[in-house]
Amino acid sequence: QVQLVESGGGLVQAGDSLRLSCAVSGRTFSTYVMGWFRQAPGKEREFVAAITRSGGSTFYSDSVKGRFTVSRDNAKNTVYLQMNSLKPEDSAVYYCAANPGLLLSASRTSYDYWGPGTQVTVSS
Numbered sequence: 001q002v003q004l005v006e007s008g009g010g011l012v013q014a015g016d017s018l019r020l021s022c023a024v025s026g027r028t029f030s031t032y033v034m035g036w037f038r039q040a041p042g043k044e045r046e047f048v049a050a051i052t053r054s055g056g057s058t059f060y061s062d063s064v065k066g067r068f069t070v071s072r073d074n075a076k077n078t079v080y081l082q083m084n085s086l087k088p089e090d091s092a093v094y095y096c097a098a099n100p101g102l103l104l105s106a107s108r109t110s111y112d113y114w115g116p117g118t119q120v121t122v123s124s
Contacts, residue, residue, distance in 0.1 A: 009118030022096030033099040038092035047106035
């Protein structure tokens with residue numbers, strides 16, 4: 001069983017930065033493609049970013065490309081989301097998720113395991 005726990009959320013002002021972390025239990029972390037998603041009130045959960053098993057390739061949604069950076073440390077079983085130049089529309093609950101497949105994916109159905117989420121609020 002794989003368990004994920006996000007941390008690092010909070011209340012910031014527009015233009016600020018935050019780094020989210022997701023700690024993953026188990027010895028198979030390096031076998032998962034990892035993704036970040038977010039969900040704002042009244043909206044569907046949407047893809048933010050994903051990273052391959054080795055960390056060699058990444059994929060971003062157009063709304064965060066150039067501002068957010070996903071990375072991972074397989075020795076620490078942790079995936080990160082560095083968020084810069086935050087905007088009020090980035091406010092949401094952010095979730096990390098683990099995908100046992102080989103390819104980067106923006107589809108929620110590709111991810112088998114999910115964390116409980118961490119709240120990010122960006123004030124204007």
